[in-house]
Amino acid sequence: MQDFDGSDRSVSIRMTLVIDDHPLYCDALAATLTKFSDTREVQAVNSLQDGLKALAAGLVPDLVILDLRLPDVTGLGGFFKLKERLPDVPILVISAQSCDETIGALMEAGAAGFIPKDASRAEIADALHRVQDGLKYLPPGFCPQRRAQPGDVASVREISQRIADLTPQQSRIMSLICAGKPNKQIAYELSLAEATVKAHITALLRRLGVRNRTQAAVLVNSVGLDRGDPLSDAEARAVLS
Incomplete structure (x- = not known):
């Protein structure tokens, strides 16, 4: 090491x-x-x-x-x-x-x-x-x-790359998901239609390789997403x- x-x-x-x-x-x-x-x-x-x-x-x-x-x-x-x-x-x-x-x-x-x-x-x-x-x-x-x-670093690198590949709007939505905000609140805070938020979430879940919001939040938090x-x-x- x-x-x-x-x-x-x-x-x-x-x-x-x-x-x-x-x-x-x-x-x-x-x-x-x-x-x-x-x-x-x-x-x-x-x-x-x-x-x-x-x-x-x-x-x-x-x-x-x-x-x-x-x-x-x-x-x-x-x-x-x-x-x-x-x-x-x-x-x-x-x-x-x-x-x-x-x-x-x-x-x-x-x-x-x-x-x-x-x-x-x-x-x-x-x-x-x-x-x-x-x-x-x-x-x-x-x-x-x-x-x-060392094995953890490889995993962190792979997951972090997936997160880095999110679009800016997807990253903003992901941060709000990690904060526990429901779709309606996310739509309000970002001035988006709720249907648009749902479409972004579907796309970011696909990019992250997870099935739902909870799995996405766990994945992101596992590599220390800075929400300070x-x-x-x-x-x-x-x-x-």
Whole structure:
């Protein structure tokens, strides 16, 4: 099993790509990056698709900071897509959800570290220093006894890919299903006809390879779909302090 504390090569972080849809939090990260690392340029985008477009246009980051919860992808699928595109670039994952199983699966799959969304500026700086030194960063309180096993990672990767293949509308509906919302409420919240919601659910069940809403929710939750509340402005400002 991979040693999460083991060292790799040192990294000079000159250019950082931040993928997060919270503008104030991106500002906080940019300020922290320029103060506590070698970063001279930070490019922030608010969706995975925009991040992939920037890479396709020639952006070459030394570090990527990725939020697991984005408008177009939620959960580990976004990380796996980025890792395939940038196998040699360290990716720091940030998320409001910090269960040991999710962290373990990410680290076994090659993440450079995991930063809880409510981490202090000092903790983020520590993560940056460790990445620059070629080390991994784990948040305080992570329990190594609950790391994901290699077989679990393969399963997580497959399931996460299915989730990542959902359309944005299907992903929104899936999140509401996980929150226990009935079709009528989902239709109301998304301003859709109930028949349209049912059609989307039929399609997403087929994509996920399950028979009903309950199986879909269990499958999605098994890979740590991030349904944590978005960071508030007050919490984002705390990173700057």
